[in-house]
Amino acid sequence: RWLMCCLSAASMKSQAYFNKTGELPCHFTNSQNISLDELVVFWQDQDKLVLYELYRGKENPQNVHRKYKGRTSFDKDNWTLRLHNIQIKDKGLYQCFVHHKGPKGLVPMHQMNSDLSVLANFSQPxxxxxxxxxxxxxxxxxxxxxxxxxxxxxxxxxxxxxxxxxxxxxxxxxxxxxxxxxxxxxxxxxxxxxxxxxxxxxxxxxxxxxxxxxxxxxxxxxxxxxxxxxxxxxxxxxxxxxxxxxxxxxxxxxxxxxxx
CATH class of the missing domain: 2.60.40.10 (Immunoglobulins)
Structure with a gap:
């Protein structure tokens, strides 16, 4: 399990509808054009449970908590994790972390916080x-x-x-x-x-x-x-x-x- 506490993190609010798909952005610019083969990328929730991990360009399901297995998909083009079949209990804070996997180990590069709210449309009265x-x-x-x-x-x-x-x-x-x-x-x-x-x-x-x-x-x-x-x-x-x-x-x- 990867944990990080020392980077200042950008933060944004995100909104999703019940039983639909929510988006958890990372907003990593990758200005140095580093290959995914050299990066470790993962998302975790407010309880430090891992939703998704991309380890040196390959998905690593071993660290993913069972409540999130089969519920996520990673859009590599815009660095966004999609969480499917959103439930009310999914509301809360999520964090994206990007590390560089170099000769000296993992080097933190980026952190992004998303505060996810969940809505369900009431029926017309x-x-x-x-x-x-x-x-x-x-x-x-x-x-x-x-x-x-x-x-x-x-x-x-x-x-x-x-x-x-x-x-x-x-x-x-x-x-x-x-x-x-x-x-x-x-x-x-x-x-x-x-x-x-x-x-x-x-x-x-x-x-x-x-x-x-x-x-x-x-x-x-x-x-x-x-x-x-x-x-x-x-x-x-x-x-x-x-x-x-x-x-x-x-x-x-x-x-x-x-x-x-």
């Missing part, structure tokens, strides 16, 4: 009605869920938009994390009192670190000739087809832009 409105009640119960994402979202909330207002409903986000994949499933619930004689669009918004992920809206309206409410998905740019539930008569929809 989906709103479901858990209990519909009854004749004597204007209340509907909604849940919204999004699954298999990482890292943990900052928050999740309902946004209720009427013709004249937009109201955010903060709710307690329930979350669970898979013990194996470390991916998160999240959900929220809302009991909502439907305004009479009004068209309402209800969104569910998942607040991630760098973006907001909205659901398709549930539209609630009151048909002029009916005395009950209908619920439907409203067709948006995010969907190819509108999915309808219990539609008897479509009221005029609100097509104004909703800001999240």
């Amino acid at each position: 989906e709103i479901m009605v858990t209990s519909n409105r009854t004749e004597n009640s204007g209340i509907i119960n909604l849940t919204c869920s999004s699954i298999q994402g990482y890292p943990e979202p900052k928050e999740m909330y309902f946004l209720v938009k009427t013709e004249n207002s937009s109201t955010k409903y903060d709710t307690v986000m329930k979350k669970s994390q898979n013990n194996v994949t470390e991916l998160y499933n999240v959900s929220i619930s809302l009991s909502f009192s439907v305004p009479e004689a009004s068209n309402v669009s209800i969104f569910c918004v998942l607040q991630l670190e760098s973006m907001k992920l909205p659901s398709l809206p549930y539209n609630i309206g009151k048909a002029a000739s009916q005395d009950y409410f209908f619920l439907r998905y409203h067709e948006t740019e995010r969907s190819d087809e509108a999915q309808c539930v219990n539609i008897s008569k479509t009221a005029s929809g609100d097509n104004s832009t909703t800001q999240f």
Whole structure:
């Protein structure tokens, strides 16, 4: 096992997606045009476990830890190690080392640090009605869920938009994390009192670190000739087809832009 502690190291951040391939650059310029036959190149993780070793131009799997065997490939053209089938547990600090194998032994030449973060895309939040409105009640119960994402979202909330207002409903986000994949499933619930004689669009918004992920809206309206409410998905740019539930008569929809 090769260890080195004495070179000042360049550092950069790297990002990869769950089950995809991540890149761990070395950025060795090789200005002296030294042959690979004279170099020892390897990567190790933050626990000093070796991912890959190139010993004098030939791969040396003997020093590679079993968790990385068969998961790496070295791009000699740009001095980058590719780590395949990325898992959440692969996040962390990685180091590339380059040594010159000369008459006096190994001479350190280059060190590069990569701080790898791993992302998994949450599914688009989906709103479901858990209990519909009854004749004597204007209340509907909604849940919204999004699954298999990482890292943990900052928050999740309902946004209720009427013709004249937009109201955010903060709710307690329930979350669970898979013990194996470390991916998160999240959900929220809302009991909502439907305004009479009004068209309402209800969104569910998942607040991630760098973006907001909205659901398709549930539209609630009151048909002029009916005395009950209908619920439907409203067709948006995010969907190819509108999915309808219990539609008897479509009221005029609100097509104004909703800001999240």
